Amino acid sequence: MKNIKKDSFEERLKKLEELVVDLESGEHGLEQSLETFEKGVALAKDLSRQLEEAKAKVEVLIKDQGKLLKKAWEDS
């Protein structure tokens, strides 16, 4: 299985889940807990924004003399 790419959506979602687990453990002091909380909320907002603002990019591959050319997909 392929490694998860750094800074990918999946990687950052995993990071968010780790922050939740970390905060829920209750092992840290108030100051660090606040820091974890703020980091988590910022990450969550960032992920949500990315999802809401994403626009699908569709391309078409055309084989031409053994080479693959990429072109924008035009919906016919």
Added chain:
Amino acid sequence: MAKASAAPSAGARIYTVSEVNGLIHDLLENSLPEIWMEGEVSNCKLYPSGHTYLTLKDEEAQIRAVLFKGAALGLKFKPEDGLKVLVRGRASSYVKRGDLQFVVSWMEPREKGALQLAFEQLKARLAAEGLFDESRKKPLPAFPSCVGVVTSGQGAAVHDMISVLGRRWPLARVLIYPVKVQGEGAAEEIAGAVRDFNEFFPETDVLLVGRGGGSMEDLWAFNEETAARAVAESKIPVVSCVGHETDFTIADFVADQRAPTPSAAAELAAPDRRAVLGQIESREQELAAALREKIQVLSERLSRAASHPLLQSPERIYEDRTRFLDDLWMRLEDGAAQALLRAKQALAMGAAKLEAYSPLKVLGRGYAIAEKLPHLEIIRSAGQVRPGDRLRLRLAEGRIECEVAMTEGNGLPPKDIGGKP
């Protein structure tokens, strides 16, 4: 009745073996051009030349037959022993050996369709190779960033997939690789596209390979070995989607996951954005809850600490401390009493020794001790008194009180001479 003669009659023609075999060959070929025949296959063997030699038989008779390479290529299935077939061909002979041989130009299975049989044969063969094993199935990515699509550039399938992917997971780049999905060369194009994705776009997270519905013949490319093998060998996980719900193709068996339709394949490959947004929101709520919990725990600890007796009445700190000090004091006093006692004893011993040097003895020689009234400081210097001060003089016997008339000499302030006498 003519007697059987051992010798050919005069003028009779004598043939060579080759001539006879040639005659038989021509006779057969001319009298039985193309006929249909049914029978059961046995002793079937494929030779390296590509020709297949077999026997066709019924309950009472059998005939040797050959399926030349060219004719075999036109068949979807492979002849195998026990198969009941209908063949078209001609009776012929192998001139060199004189063997009778039926040359098959077309063959089809008698009990089921040729495609159905071909499907079953390839399925059995690939299954035996382990290509359908669950252990080979690769998991699909949870959040793909690139989705490849191998299907026809026209038709509903490609549009369905694009619209589902765009709606559910617009984070993913979609690469469409248009291919022929039916007819001559379709299987090769499908296989080539799957291989090209693996070679040129290995970052593709998942491949959707399929087409919309059609007849078994229309879907046939997805049942061909070349397409099936390309899908099986793909390092990129493949979701197959060929035809409608009930259509199963070989590609479906070798794919990592099979979807009933192209839209369903897109749904399998891409998570639902709204569901993921909900997930993120849940994480946010969990963060808030965890922080609230943390603050709750801390404030409980604080109020517990505040309700501690010491913080409720801080003087208790001193109670403890003073008790400690009292204790210390008592021990000190005990120690001091002991020390005092020892000092007293030492003093008594010393006093006896001092008796010999008693100042009274000095006074006896005519000296006096002058003390200033009213506090009886011992006067050692004239500077300690002023005219008018009253003094008391101690003599060896008795005392005199008198007044200073004048002073003379040392005007420096007196040295501290310590406590009272």
